[in-house]
Amino acid sequence: MSQAEAFPKAAEGKLADTRLRATLRGATHTIRDRRTAVVAEVGDWEDLRELGRTVKEEALADLGSLLARFEERATAAGATVHWARDAAEACRIVADLITVTEVVKVKSMATQEIGLNEALAARGVHAVETDLAELIVQLADDKPSHLLVPAIHYNRSQIRDLFDASIAAGVDDDPAALAEAARLHLRERFLTASVGVSGANFAIAETGSLVVVESEGNGRMCLTLPDTLISVVGIEKIVPRFADLGVFLRLLPRSSTGERMNPYTSIWTGVTPGDGPQAVHIVLVDNGRTRVLRDPVGRQALHCIRCSACLNVCPVYERVGGHAYGHTYSGPIGAILAPQLTGGHRSLPFASTLCGACYEVCPVKINIPEVLVHLREPPPAEQPVMGAVSAVLSRPRWYRAGLRLARWFAAMAPARRLPWPLSRWTAVRDLPRPEQETFRDWWTRTHGRT
Amino acid sequence: MRVGLFVTCVNDLLFPRTGRAVVSVLEHVGVKVEFPLDQTCCGQMHGNSGYRKKAGGLLDRFGEVFAGYEAVVVPSGSCVAFLRERHPHVYELSEFLIDVLGVEDVGGVFPHRVTYHPTCHGMRMLGLGDKPVRLLAAVGGIELLPLPGAAECCGFGGTFALKNAGVSAAMLADKCAAIRGSGADYVAMADNSCLTHIGGGLTRTGGPRAVHYAEILAGRP
Ligand code: SF4
Numbered sequence: 001m002s003q004a005e006a007f008p009k010a011a012e013g014k015l016a017d018t019r020l021r022a023t024l025r026g027a028t029h030t031i032r033d034r035r036t037a038v039v040a041e042v043g044d045w046e047d048l049r050e051l052g053r054t055v056k057e058e059a060l061a062d063l064g065s066l067l068a069r070f071e072e073r074a075t076a077a078g079a080t081v082h083w084a085r086d087a088a089e090a091c092r093i094v095a096d097l098i099t100v101t102e103v104v105k106v107k108s109m110a111t112q113e114i115g116l117n118e119a120l121a122a123r124g125v126h127a128v129e130t131d132l133a134e135l136i137v138q139l140a141d142d143k144p145s146h147l148l149v150p151a152i153h154y155n156r157s158q159i160r161d162l163f164d165a166s167i168a169a170g171v172d173d174d175p176a177a178l179a180e181a182a183r184l185h186l187r188e189r190f191l192t193a194s195v196g197v198s199g200a201n202f203a204i205a206e207t208g209s210l211v212v213v214e215s216e217g218n219g220r221m222c223l224t225l226p227d228t229l230i231s232v233v234g235i236e237k238i239v240p241r242f243a244d245l246g247v248f249l250r251l252l253p254r255s256s257t258g259e260r261m262n263p264y265t266s267i268w269t270g271v272t273p274g275d276g277p278q279a280v281h282i283v284l285v286d287n288g289r290t291r292v293l294r295d296p297v298g299r300q301a302l303h304c305i306r307c308s309a310c311l312n313v314c315p316v317y318e319r320v321g322g323h324a325y326g327h328t329y330s331g332p333i334g335a336i337l338a339p340q341l342t343g344g345h346r347s348l349p350f351a352s353t354l355c356g357a358c359y360e361v362c363p364v365k366i367n368i369p370e371v372l373v374h375l376r377e378p379p380p381a382e383q384p385v386m387g388a389v390s391a392v393l394s395r396p397r398w399y400r401a402g403l404r405l406a407r408w409f410a411a412m413a414p415a416r417r418l419p420w421p422l423s424r425w426t427a428v429r430d431l432p433r434p435e436q437e438t439f440r441d442w443w444t445r446t447h448g449r450t
Numbered sequence: 451m452r453v454g455l456f457v458t459c460v461n462d463l464l465f466p467r468t469g470r471a472v473v474s475v476l477e478h479v480g481v482k483v484e485f486p487l488d489q490t491c492c493g494q495m496h497g498n499s500g501y502r503k504k505a506g507g508l509l510d511r512f513g514e515v516f517a518g519y520e521a522v523v524v525p526s527g528s529c530v531a532f533l534r535e536r537h538p539h540v541y542e543l544s545e546f547l548i549d550v551l552g553v554e555d556v557g558g559v560f561p562h563r564v565t566y567h568p569t570c571h572g573m574r575m576l577g578l579g580d581k582p583v584r585l586l587a588a589v590g591g592i593e594l595l596p597l598p599g600a601a602e603c604c605g606f607g608g609t610f611a612l613k614n615a616g617v618s619a620a621m622l623a624d625k626c627a628a629i630r631g632s633g634a635d636y637v638a639m640a641d642n643s644c645l646t647h648i649g650g651g652l653t654r655t656g657g658p659r660a661v662h663y664a665e666i667l668a669g670r671p
Contacts, residue, residue, distance in 0.1 A: 021588035353607025376500030424615035429650030439466035
C-alpha cells in the first residue's frame with residue numbers, strides 16, 4: 001500500500017464498524033460539551049491561551065539551556081538524569097535500570113511512543129498499566145486510541161466481557177463495579193511493586209521538578225509507593241519556571257477532561273530522604289523532537305500539552321478513532337506530529353478538511369490547520385493534473401477555454417455516475433448541472449466588457 | 451470607492467446565479483461594481499493541497515488583476531480566508547455590506563423557511579460570526595430556523611472529498627440529516643464549494659434546497 005493511501009484505507013475499515021462509530025460519537029461529544037461549559041466559565045480564557053502559547057514558544061526557543069538547567073537542578077536534588085536520542089536508546093536505559101520482573105506504570109504517552117512495554121516484555125519485565133482505561137487496553141492486548149481516554153473505543157459491555165474473562169469473573173457492567181474490580185486487581189500490585197514508571201506533563205527547569213496531572217489517584221500511588229521511580233520525559237515538556245504551572249494547571253484540566261481542576265497533581269523534585277522513592281531516574285527523550293524543532297512552521301506541534309481537546313472536536317477523529325492514524329499520537333495533533341517525528345505517515349496531513357475546530361480549542365494555540373497544509377506533499381500521480389490546472393488558471397484565455405470545456409463536460413456527464421476517480425464524488429453526491437451561461441458570459445452580455 | 455467583484459472560479463463555472471445575485475444586491479444598495487474579465491482563481495485549491503509555489507503565483511495574479519480597486523467583494527468565505535493575508539482589501543459579501551457600507555437590510559424578500567450552515571473557513575478563519583444571518587434576518591417574509599450541530603464541518607475540505615472519500619461521505623450524511631431535521635425548505639451558506647458537496651448530497655438523498663445566501667438577499671417580491 002502506498003503511503004498516500006494509508007489513512008484512507010485504515011479509515012474505510014473503521015467507518016464500517018457502526019458500533020465503534022456510535023461509541024466514539026457518544027464519548028467525544030460528551031467530553032466536548034463538558035469542555036465547552038467549563039471553558040466558558042473562565043473570563044480570561046483567551047489571554048490564558050495566549051500565555052500558554054508564549055511560555056511554550058519561549059521554552060522551545062531556549063530549549064538547550066533550559067534542559068541543561070533542569071538536569072543540573074534535578075541532579076542536585078538527588079535524581080539521576082539520562083539522555084536518550086531515540087526510542088531504542090530510551091528503552092535500553094529504562095530496561096537496564098530494572099532488576100525486578102514487574103513494574104507499575106502511570107499512563108504516559110512518551111512510553112507508548114517509544115514502545116516501552118514491549119521492550120520491557122522482551123527483557124522479561126511485565127509493566128502493569130494502572131490507569132483504568134490503559135488497563136482495559138492492556139488486558140485486551142490492544143493499543144490506545146486516544147491521548148487521554150485510551151479505551152475510548154470500548155463500550156461498557158465490551159469492558160465487562162473483558163474483565164469477566166480476565167481479572168473479575170462474574171462482574172456486571174455497572175461502571176462502579178467495573179472500577180472496583182480494577183481497583184482490587186491493582187491494589188495488590190501497588191503494594192508489592194518496587195519500581196514505578198511514569199511520564200510527566202511538565203518538567204520545570206527552574207527547580208528540576210517533574211509534574212504529573214491525573215484523575216484516578218493511581219498515578220499518585222505509582223509515584224510514591226515504589227522505592228525506584230523512572231520517568232520518561234520528552235524534551236519538549238520543559239517549562240522555564242515553577243510559576244508557569246499557574247498557567248498550565250488552569251488550561252489543562254478544563255481542556256482535557258472538562259474538569260475545573262484535576263483531582264491529583266503530583267510534583268516531585270529529586271529524592272526526599274525517608275519519603276517516597278529513594279532512587280529517582282529521569283530519562284529525557286529526543287526521538288525526533290530536535291528535527292521537528294528545526295522547522296519554523298512545524299515546530300509549534302511541540303507546544304502540545306496532550307490535553308486531547310483537538311481529538312474530541314475533530315470530525316474526522318470522531319468517525320474513525322485513533323487507530324486509523326497508525327501512530328501513538330492520533331487526531332489533529334497526531335496528523336501534524338507523527339509525520340514530523342518519524343519522517344513517514346505522509347497521508348496524515350491530508351486527513352483533515354481544515355475545518356479549524358482543533359485550532360479553536362487548542363489551549364496553547366497550535367495552528368494545526370496551518371501546519372497540516374505546510375506538511376502536505378502532493379502524491380506524484382496527481383501532480384501533472386494539478387500542474388495543468390494551474391497553468392490554465394494562470395492565463396485568462398486558457399481559463400476561458402477551460403471554462404467552456406468544463407461546462408461541456410459538466411453538461412454531458414451523468415450527474416450520478418462518473419468514472420474513477422470522480423466516482424468518489426458521485427458515489428454519494430450529485431454533480432451540479434451548469435446553467436445556460438457562465439457568469440462572465442452573463443456579465444459581458446448585460447454589462448459590456450468593463 | 452472603486453469596487454471589484456471576484457466571483458470565484460467555482461461560481462463562474464457552476465453557480466453564475468450566485469454572481470448575478472451579488473451584482474443585484476450591490477446595485478440595489480447603490481454600489482457600482484466592476485468585473486475585471488482577466489480574473490480566474492485565487493489559488494486556494496493549490497495552496498491547500500501542498501502546491502505552495504503555484505498557489506503563490508495565482509495569489510500574485512489576483513493582486514495584479516485587482517490592483518486598481520479599493521475593495522474586492524467575494525461571495526466565498528474560504529476564498530477570502532485564503533486571500534486576506536496577502537490582499538487585505540478583499541471582503542466576503544456580508545463583511546462588505548455590514549462593515550464597509552453599514553447596511554443590514556438590503557431590501558430582499560424571500561417568504562420561505564431557511565436555515566443557515568456556517569461554513570468552517572467563513573466561521574473560524576474569517577470570523578464572519580452572525581453577519582450573514584443578520585443580513586438574512588432583515589429579509590422580508592423569511593423564517594429563520596436553527597440548524598442542529600451547525601458548527602460541525604460538512605466534510606467537503608476540497609480534495610479531501612476525493613482523497614478521504616469515506617470519511618467525507620460519513621460527515622456529509624450527518625450534515626444532511628441535520629439539515630433535513632431543521633424543518634427548513636432552504637439551507638443557506640456563504641461558500642459554494644461546500645454547497646457543491648452539501649447540495650449534491652441533498653439532491654441525492656432528498657431534502658431542502660441548498661443556496662448561497664446572496665440569492666436569498668436578492669429575492670424580489
Ligand atoms: S494539539 Fe492542542 S488541543 Fe491537541 S492535544 Fe495538544 S494541546 Fe491539546
